[in-house]
Amino acid sequence: MEFLLAILIGLLYASGLYMMLRRSLVKLIIGLILLSNGANLLIFLLGRITKGKPPIIPEESYNFLDAYADPVPQALILTAIVISFGLQSFAIVLIKRAYKVVKTDDLDQMNSTDEFS
Amino acid sequence: MLLTLYKLMLIAILTGFLFSIFLVFAGKYLKGRLAILSALVPLGLFVYFLNFSKRIANGEVISQTFEWVPSLGVNLGFTLDGVSLIFALMITGIGFLVFAYTAAYLKGHEFLDRFYGYLGIFMAAMLGVVLSDNIISLFVFWELTSISSFFLIGFNNKEEASRKSAILALAITGTGGLLLLAGVLILGNVAGTYSIAEMLSSKEVIADSAHYILIVLLIFGAAFTKSAQFPFHFWLPGAMKAPTPVSTYLHSATMVKAGVYLLMRFTPVLGSTELWNSTLIIVGATTMVYAAIHTIFRTDLKGILAYSTISALGVLVFLIGLGTQDALLAACVFILVHALYKATLFLVTGIIDHETGTRDITKLAGLRKVLLPVAIAGILAAISNAGIPPSFGFLGKDLIYEATLHFGNSAVLLTILAIVTNILLLYAGFLAGIKPFTGKLPTTFEKVHLPSFLMWLPPLILATLGILIGLFPSIIQGSLIQPAVTALGESGSEIQLKLWHGFNLILALSATTIGVGALLYFIMKPSQKLENGIAKLEFIAPQTLVEKFGFGFGKFSRFTTGLIQNGYLRYYVSVIILFLVILTGYTLIQNTKYVFDYDSFSVLTVYEVLTVLVMIVGILFTVFTKSRLAAVAAMGVVGLAISLIFVYYSAPDLAMTQFSIDTLTVILFVLVLYKLPKYLNFSDYKVRIKDGVLSLVFGALITVLALEVLSEPQGSQLTDYYAENAYVLAKGKNVVNVILVDFRGIDTFMEIAVLTIAAIGVFSLLKLRLTSKNRR
Numbered sequence: 101m102e103f104l105l106a107i108l109i110g111l112l113y114a115s116g117l118y119m120m121l122r123r124s125l126v127k128l129i130i131g132l133i134l135l136s137n138g139a140n141l142l143i144f145l146l147g148r149i150t151k152g153k154p155p156i157i158p159e160e161s162y163n164f165l166d167a168y169a170d171p172v173p174q175a176l177i178l179t180a181i182v183i184s185f186g187l188q189s190f191a192i193v194l195i196k197r198a199y200k201v202v203k204t205d206d207l208d209q210m211n212s213t214d215e216f217s
Numbered sequence: 218m219l220l221t222l223y224k225l226m227l228i229a230i231l232t233g234f235l236f237s238i239f240l241v242f243a244g245k246y247l248k249g250r251l252a253i254l255s256a257l258v259p260l261g262l263f264v265y266f267l268n269f270s271k272r273i274a275n276g277e278v279i280s281q282t283f284e285w286v287p288s289l290g291v292n293l294g295f296t297l298d299g300v301s302l303i304f305a306l307m308i309t310g311i312g313f314l315v316f317a318y319t320a321a322y323l324k325g326h327e328f329l330d331r332f333y334g335y336l337g338i339f340m341a342a343m344l345g346v347v348l349s350d351n352i353i354s355l356f357v358f359w360e361l362t363s364i365s366s367f368f369l370i371g372f373n374n375k376e377e378a379s380r381k382s383a384i385l386a387l388a389i390t391g392t393g394g395l396l397l398l399a400g401v402l403i404l405g406n407v408a409g410t411y412s413i414a415e416m417l418s419s420k421e422v423i424a425d426s427a428h429y430i431l432i433v434l435l436i437f438g439a440a441f442t443k444s445a446q447f448p449f450h451f452w453l454p455g456a457m458k459a460p461t462p463v464s465t466y467l468h469s470a471t472m473v474k475a476g477v478y479l480l481m482r483f484t485p486v487l488g489s490t491e492l493w494n495s496t497l498i499i500v501g502a503t504t505m506v507y508a509a510i511h512t513i514f515r516t517d518l519k520g521i522l523a524y525s526t527i528s529a530l531g532v533l534v535f536l537i538g539l540g541t542q543d544a545l546l547a548a549c550v551f552i553l554v555h556a557l558y559k560a561t562l563f564l565v566t567g568i569i570d571h572e573t574g575t576r577d578i579t580k581l582a583g584l585r586k587v588l589l590p591v592a593i594a595g596i597l598a599a600i601s602n603a604g605i606p607p608s609f610g611f612l613g614k615d616l617i618y619e620a621t622l623h624f625g626n627s628a629v630l631l632t633i634l635a636i637v638t639n640i641l642l643l644y645a646g647f648l649a650g651i652k653p654f655t656g657k658l659p660t661t662f663e664k665v666h667l668p669s670f671l672m673w674l675p676p677l678i679l680a681t682l683g684i685l686i687g688l689f690p691s692i693i694q695g696s697l698i699q700p701a702v703t704a705l706g707e708s709g710s711e712i713q714l715k716l717w718h719g720f721n722l723i724l725a726l727s728a729t730t731i732g733v734g735a736l737l738y739f740i741m742k743p744s745q746k747l748e749n750g751i752a753k754l755e756f757i758a759p760q761t762l763v764e765k766f767g768f769g770f771g772k773f774s775r776f777t778t779g780l781i782q783n784g785y786l787r788y789y790v791s792v793i794i795l796f797l798v799i800l801t802g803y804t805l806i807q808n809t810k811y812v813f814d815y816d817s818f819s820v821l822t823v824y825e826v827l828t829v830l831v832m833i834v835g836i837l838f839t840v841f842t843k844s845r846l847a848a849v850a851a852m853g854v855v856g857l858a859i860s861l862i863f864v865y866y867s868a869p870d871l872a873m874t875q876f877s878i879d880t881l882t883v884i885l886f887v888l889v890l891y892k893l894p895k896y897l898n899f900s901d902y903k904v905r906i907k908d909g910v911l912s913l914v915f916g917a918l919i920t921v922l923a924l925e926v927l928s929e930p931q932g933s934q935l936t937d938y939y940a941e942n943a944y945v946l947a948k949g950k951n952v953v954n955v956i957l958v959d960f961r962g963i964d965t966f967m968e969i970a971v972l973t974i975a976a977i978g979v980f981s982l983l984k985l986r987l988t989s990k991n992r993r
Contacts, residue, residue, distance in 0.1 A: 101819045101820070102818040103924070105862075108829055108832060108833070110920030110923075111833060115916075117916070119840065133852060134855070137855065148931055150866060150867050155951070155952040163944070171956055174868050174953045182874065189882070189885055189979055190975045190978050190982075192882075193885075193979045
């Protein structure tokens with residue numbers, strides 16, 4: 101499964117980058133989301149995956165009695181998911197406003213402030 | 218009293234800077250009638266330096282050191298000897314007259330205070346150059362003169378020609394400054410000291426060092442650019458765009474002589490070698506003849522004076538190159554002679570320009586009738602320039618011929634070159650000093666009137682000095698010239714400056730010069746035709762070549778900047794990723810073992826494979842669909858599949874979060890979707906292929922990296938710590954939650970703050986009402 105996951109992560113990174121390189125703002129954000137999903141999975145995979153052993157201490161015990169999944173990457177990813185949601189929602193609303201003002205979602209028509217002629 | 222004079226040296230040099238700072242605050246009060254008060258600054262300094270002349274005449278060398286950056290061997294060490302004193306008196310004395318002259322010349326100018334400020338900076342910097350003993354501080358002051366010159370040339374900054382000339386001058390002299398820095402650093406390294414005085418004792422060490430040639434060439438580069446030697450001379454005529462007081466002060470009397478000063482100063486340290494002498498003779502001779510010939514072709518008074526200044530600088534470099542005692546003596550005298558008559562001619566030109574509105578020599582005539590004192594000054598200066606007895610110039614010319622005549626094998630050739638130069642310089646001097654005042658006064662100039670005495674007195678004083686010193690050379694013989702020659706390392710016989718040497722060859726040469734020159738003046742008439750003729754050769758002039766190079770370089774950098782900094786964000790992203798792929802990929806290919814421990818990987822089950830397949834389809838669909846709604850939906854599917862993977866692999870909290878966030882994102886997307894334009898495909902086929910290949914390679918790199926990391930053993934003490942203490946310390950059984958809210962509680966708190974800020978942002982963006990006024 102690790103092998104499949106690694107390929108899947110590669111695919112997420114590739115598609116995320118490809119979408120970020122498009123000129124449409126919507127595609128840029130979709131690319132960003134795919135890329136952050138890929139990053140989350142990468143952290144998850146590199147923390148080693150374990151089946152059916154969530155990091156929850158059993159009842160009547162102070163400690164783990166059995167093997168358990170690594171809680172540290174999970175804590176990291178949880179933070180990352182939430183933060184990226186903040187970013188994404190802001191970006192999505194921003195596109196909407198930007199489109200209202202400049203009437204385009206073509207990035208090339210929005211770069212007039214630092215256009216080099 | 219003398220002790221305090223010592224101590225004052227640093228303050229004396231810095232006075233100009235202090236004066237400029239003072240002007241920043243009090244400038245507006247000094248713009249009007251009080252402007253003349255500024256002249257007190259250089260006057261005070263002149264008197265101060267004059268105080269030392271007796272001590273210098275007695276052979277003393279006054280030096281003083283202040284620590285600046287002792288750890289680097291850089292200090293503010295000042296030495297006042299004969300050479301420095303000549304320069305210091307010229308800087309402050311002519312400075313005084315120029316300051317006074319400016320008060321009338323730029324009367325009522327909007328930025329008069331600024332002008333005085335730049336002049337003050339320049340004066341201080343120039344004093345620093347000629348008094349510094351430490352070569353690093355000499356370099357710093359040297360650069361300051363270039364910078365103040367830049368501001369002064371570009372003083373009329375509304376004219377494009379002024380700005381262009383200022384930049385050209387800065388480019389040339391600034392390049393020279395860099396060469397000087399390199400030169401002094403290497404020199405300091407070789408000599409083991411940055412003090413010129415201490416270097417004198419290690420002359421052999423420097424001459425035998427492997428870097429000697431390099432040092433000399435770098436110093437030459439600095440001196441030749443600053444003193445406008447061929448082929449770096451062309452910035453000087455351009456610098457004449459500056460107001461005339463600047464041309465007088467910086468670009469004829471003082472700053473352009475900084476290069477000459479540098480060569481003089483280093484003559485005892487680096488001089489007396491074949492390389493040193495021959496190079497200086499060749500460059501100096503080329504410059505003096507080349508620039509002197511150029512004067513014939515000019516019709517602008519300032520242009521004529523600019524080229525005759527370049528020629529005179531060539532004479533000075535040439536004399537230093539000869540290097541004999543006679544030649545160095547001639548150089549010391551000629552510096553003073555030139556400063557006196559050339560400053561006069563510039564000031565006279567300034568008055569003519571100011572009163573008649575033209576500097577065209579073909580139009581000017583008969584002005585003696587309306588500008589008598591100015592005419593007297595101009596004619597006296599022309600006499601000194603021509604070397605007609607009993608002027609100071611006659612003395613200077615005699616010494617030059619004496620130096621060339623006694624120079625071994627090439628005496629004849631060198632003397633002929635000197636005579637040709639002097640004849641042409643005489644012609645130029647007559648044009649500038651005599652031609653505008655003789656002949657019939659054109660009717661257009663009949664209403665010209667004499668300006669304030671502040672303008673005509675300074676040139677008259679300088680011109681009179683030029684005759685007086687000629688009559689009584691003993692005024693400067695012992696007090697200035699003798700110590701200067703001694704400082705240049707020639708402690709030979711005592712010097713006698715005399716007007717009359719009896720009938721000899723030198724007198725005959727002088728007479729020939731004057732005769733031929735005067736004849737030339739009566740035969741040749743400057744005309745526009747001649748000027749246009751020489752303009753045809755401009756395409757091979759050094760200036761044209763440098764400008765072409767500058768233009769081409771600008772074009773080249775615009776091209777590369779446009780290529781790299783094209784303003785497209787995605788282009789930057791591609792470049793960054795490309796380099797990442799190449800660099801990381803190279804390392805990976807070099808070091809990867811490609812041995813995977815498949816046994817340690819978990820076993821595949823059907824539902825896992827199905828989930829992964831769903832994700833792959835979802836991703837491909839997101840990328841390739843033509844419908845935006847479909848893309849967003851497919852992206853949502855990918856997110857949900859990820860939360861399934863979290864479920865399979867023991868991360869229930871993650872699964873919950875991913876599920877809810879993914880849903881929210883899709884909903885938000887759909888909410889704003891209908892407002893957006895059509896889902897367009899902007900890029901063409903080729904670009905998509907290119908981006909696709911880059912993306913795939915990048916993805917493959919990440920995959921390989923992930924597999925590489927998986928093949929390394931894992932070890933984390935952090936995990937064990939949290940597992941053991943989650944319940945014991947934090948009374949929680951879900952370790953992920955305990956980490957988030959307890960162990961890393963502050964982090965989570967910050968995260969909430971970030972989310973709140975994002976929420977406020979979203980809210981205000983949604984509520985923002987752009988009125989038509991500020992939407993523009």
